[in-house]
Amino acid sequence: MITTTFGALLKEIRKTNNLTQADACKDICSLRQYVRIENNISEPSMYLVQLLSHRLNYDLIAYYKLIYCDQTLQANTIKTEADVLIIDGQYDELEKLINRIEYYPEFRKGENLQFIYYYKSLCAHGKKDYNQAVQYCMNGLHIEDPSFSKNHLYGKISSCVGLNLYHNLGCYLKESGKLDLAFDIWNKILIDIEKKVALNFSYYQSSIEFVKQLYLSTSYNIGILKTGLEEYRIALDYFEKGIIFANKHNCSYCLTIIVRQKMRVLYTLKRYDEARASYDICMGLYLLQGDINEFKRCEQIMKEDYPELLKIKMYE
Numbered sequence: 001m002i003t004t005t006f007g008a009l010l011k012e013i014r015k016t017n018n019l020t021q022a023d024a025c026k027d028i029c030s031l032r033q034y035v036r037i038e039n040n041i042s043e044p045s046m047y048l049v050q051l052l053s054h055r056l057n058y059d060l061i062a063y064y065k066l067i068y069c070d071q072t073l074q075a076n077t078i079k080t081e082a083d084v085l086i087i088d089g090q091y092d093e094l095e096k097l098i099n100r101i102e103y104y105p106e107f108r109k110g111e112n113l114q115f116i117y118y119y120k121s122l123c124a125h126g127k128k129d130y131n132q133a134v135q136y137c138m139n140g141l142h143i144e145d146p147s148f149s150k151n152h153l154y155g156k157i158s159s160c161v162g163l164n165l166y167h168n169l170g171c172y173l174k175e176s177g178k179l180d181l182a183f184d185i186w187n188k189i190l191i192d193i194e195k196k197v198a199l200n201f202s203y204y205q206s207s208i209e210f211v212k213q214l215y216l217s218t219s220y221n222i223g224i225l226k227t228g229l230e231e232y233r234i235a236l237d238y239f240e241k242g243i244i245f246a247n248k249h250n251c252s253y254c255l256t257i258i259v260r261q262k263m264r265v266l267y268t269l270k271r272y273d274e275a276r277a278s279y280d281i282c283m284g285l286y287l288l289q290g291d292i293n294e295f296k297r298c299e300q301i302m303k304e305d306y307p308e309l310l311k312i313k314m315y316e
Contacts, residue, residue: 091126212251
């Protein structure tokens, strides 16, 4: 949809859904406020845009960020710098960067402020201060959904940085020993993505791959969590969820390690034929990726740790 203003986009999507203005804003905001937003008289809050996204089945957040969030060239350059530090695991340098930028005007509200909390949560995690990491995640999530709190961990979160914070919240709760809460959060992420995929939720192109990758990494995390609890059959269910999703939506992100973990669980359950089949798929994926070193390492591990697989000949 080619529009020049947020109000024009909102109006076009509302009409596509055959909704009146009153229908679109029911239980979200007053009709007067909604009309002012459509007419570009008032700027909506991020949370209001979130609710309208769910009502209209369209990712308005991405467009909202382009129109209203103060994303200067400097802010985008800083976020790119932060991404490099995160990839390299340089959390001391990331903390220095946060201290330098967190009072910049463009990082005092909206999505950019969420990024500040996201960066702070990573630094706290690097120091193994999991409680502080949890609090930073909650602060960032509260920006997107004001109802989000320690007593309400299941708000409406759709933005990429918000979903990252939500996923990491589960990770930090797991590190804190709150396994049930971690599972509930991760499982909710999977359910929300499945619902939006089923509804053909209109993610912006830049968000599509992120959402696919989030689904796979989350299903992997749940599988690992359940494996650690020796709930092997549940673990298999979540590994299989990830594999099916990857095949259906053409996404190979972390697929190899999911298949590899599935093989390990199958082996633990003495389901050797299935374990061997997963092993062969895993090895094939390493070859497709050109990861010969990991291929050879996995081959050696099979000989040392999974001797029963050597007895099975999958192909004559």
